[in-house]
Amino acid sequence: MVFTTRPELAGTFGMVSATHWIGAQAAMAMLERGGNAVDAAVAGGLALQAAEPQQNGPGGDLTLIFAKPGSQPRVLCAQGPAPERASVAAFRKLGLDQVPGTGLLAAAIPGATLGWLTLLADHGTLKFAEVVEAALRVAEHGVPVTARLAAVLERMAPHFVRHWPSSGALYAPGGQPHPVGSLLKNPALAATWRGLIEAEASASARGAGRREALAAVVREWTEGFVGAAIDAFCRTPHRDSSGTDHSGLLTSRDLAAWRPHYEDTVSVDFRGWTVHKCGFWSQGPAFLQQLRILDAVPGFGEGRLAPGSAGFTHAVLEATKLALADRDAWYGDSPDVPAEELLSPSYGAERARLIGETASLEVRPGSPGGRAPRLPDLTVRGEFEAAGVNGLGEPNAVRALLEANALPDAEGRARTDTVHLDVVDRWGMMVSATPSGGWLSSSPVIPELGFPLGTRLQMAWLEEGLPNTLAPGRRPRTTLSPSLATRGGEAVLAFGSPGGDQQDQWQPHFFFDIALTGAGLQEAIEAPAFHSVHLPSSFYPHEAQPGVALAEGRIGQEVIDGLRARGHRVGVTGNWQIGRLCAVSRDPETGLLRAGANPRGMTGYAVGR
Numbered sequence: 354m355v356f357t358t359r360p361e362l363a364g365t366f367g368m369v370s371a372t373h374w375i376g377a378q379a380a381m382a383m384l385e386r387g388g389n390a391v392d393a394a395v396a397g398g399l400a401l402q403a404a405e406p407q408q409n410g411p412g413g414d415l416t417l418i419f420a421k422p423g424s425q426p427r428v429l430c431a432q433g434p435a436p437e438r439a440s441v442a443a444f445r446k447l448g449l450d451q452v453p454g455t456g457l458l459a460a461a462i463p464g465a466t467l468g469w470l471t472l473l474a475d476h477g478t479l480k481f482a483e484v485v486e487a488a489l490r491v492a493e494h495g496v497p498v499t500a501r502l503a504a505v506l507e508r509m510a511p512h513f514v515r516h517w518p519s520s521g522a523l524y525a526p527g528g529q530p531h532p533v534g535s536l537l538k539n540p541a542l543a544a545t546w547r548g549l550i551e552a553e554a555s556a557s558a559r560g561a562g563r564r565e566a567l568a569a570v571v572r573e574w575t576e577g578f579v580g581a582a583i584d585a586f587c588r589t590p591h592r593d594s595s596g597t598d599h600s601g602l603l604t605s606r607d608l609a610a611w612r613p614h615y616e617d618t619v620s621v622d623f624r625g626w627t628v629h630k631c632g633f634w635s636q637g638p639a640f641l642q643q644l645r646i647l648d649a650v651p652g653f654g655e656g657r658l659a660p661g662s663a664g665f666t667h668a669v670l671e672a673t674k675l676a677l678a679d680r681d682a683w684y685g686d687s688p689d690v691p692a693e694e695l696l697s698p699s700y701g702a703e704r705a706r707l708i709g710e711t712a713s714l715e716v717r718p719g720s721p722g723g724r725a726p727r728l729p730d731l732t733v734r735g736e737f738e739a740a741g742v743n744g745l746g747e748p749n750a751v752r753a754l755l756e757a758n759a760l761p762d763a764e765g766r767a768r769t770d771t772v773h774l775d776v777v778d779r780w781g782m783m784v785s786a787t788p789s790g791g792w793l794s795s796s797p798v799i800p801e802l803g804f805p806l807g808t809r810l811q812m813a814w815l816e817e818g819l820p821n822t823l824a825p826g827r828r829p830r831t832t833l834s835p836s837l838a839t840r841g842g843e844a845v846l847a848f849g850s851p852g853g854d855q856q857d858q859w860q861p862h863f864f865f866d867i868a869l870t871g872a873g874l875q876e877a878i879e880a881p882a883f884h885s886v887h888l889p890s891s892f893y894p895h896e897a898q899p900g901v902a903l904a905e906g907r908i909g910q911e912v913i914d915g916l917r918a919r920g921h922r923v924g925v926t927g928n929w930q931i932g933r934l935c936a937v938s939r940d941p942e943t944g945l946l947r948a949g950a951n952p953r954g955m956t957g958y959a960v961g962r
Contacts, residue, residue: 458591
């Protein structure tokens, strides 16, 4: 018997896993009410906006994969594109060579709330007023401040006081950030949701059906009081991570013109499984490339390359570097992405032959279809000197690196995180959703609305001619990356994680435990985690730590020594410090549903029966 910190849930009615217990319970309440997986996911997603404001918000973005019984999985893309006025020339005129990581300039068209509304209208059964109940209660009555949220508030309070007074009024009144255990209320956000509820109720009173009433909510967001407040706020300059005050580029015209849409997934087969991801406008296909590469490595998953061994971990880290190098060279919201070649078995085998016995310290994109790769400026910024030089794995050095990648600093240079939610219902519908952006540290709070905008444009480059070059109407390549797996054409596994560039590292590791060893969901979630920070971050200021890998201490000294002997610069973290995975599953033959949740951080939760 494998012992885990939490039970793996099992039942036949419905299962939810989320990064915060409030999101999980809000979703489960909709299943208990008779709603389907979409109703549950929307309720959970809205509740997470209120419960984890340091991780996501109504002004952020959303990527989602869902599957109905008997149908192919589909992507809902609610990643908003760049506004009409956002161009390389516009930023260059301001003297910028990177899109700032915070403030108003980096705001894409907010897609998260519109995405939830779109999914609810098209595939749900309940009203907006019903699915927003839990979120509304959290905003009005308060959410207990967790240690993680309190750390972000304490770090950001000086910046709020000096530069973002509207954020200070909400999160650090009188300059004092809300402490751990206190109740954080957001009356302005509650008023926003009540205004949207009123729009739905007014439409219904005029005889509109459920879908028509939800369309009225969408109009209120895009062209009513929400859109008007966003447009007006973006006209006032605010401090951003460039060190200067800038106004935003987003306008009411942008909001009125854009809507979320559906797309086919991209997928590859791996040893009896088919893994589905969002398209090349996301980093999701990097997961699929890792599957192709590692499936071509002789003996992968067995013997000296069995999961948990130094050989396995080395192979995975090297495949990760190759896949992410291709991401930086080839991925973007562009018709020129060589998608078929990048995911072909022959290209995967070609890349697999580059994996040697020692760690590569180079960035090595490939040449799919014979095309020469072109990388953006990958200047190393903030290399982690403590790993591989002196004091290998020294706790303070590792902690400094983790904080640099996870907490905003006092000047508002943000690096927070994301949320995730998975749902499966008794009819077999499955949803995997990764909302993010609109963090409290990303941008000042719009006082009339109670939430900030996102900063996803920081992931686009200000170099012309790249697949991910900033351009009006183009989606910045996002790190948001939900996952859904099928077997025999049936949806059997939905999973995902926060983590930025690490999302498509932690998720493959989880999947390998499931697919190669038969591990249970909870067992795979709790397995010792590791990841590479070799490639530049997708987030401003795009720092890199060449050759560096971080691993939880539980991975074992034998593995750590084996990686170091192969040339990896290994930093050892705490035993429970890496990853925030969620997962649900369904056995099509028995109808048995399962769920697991991450114990790290003490907020993730699974619920079901």
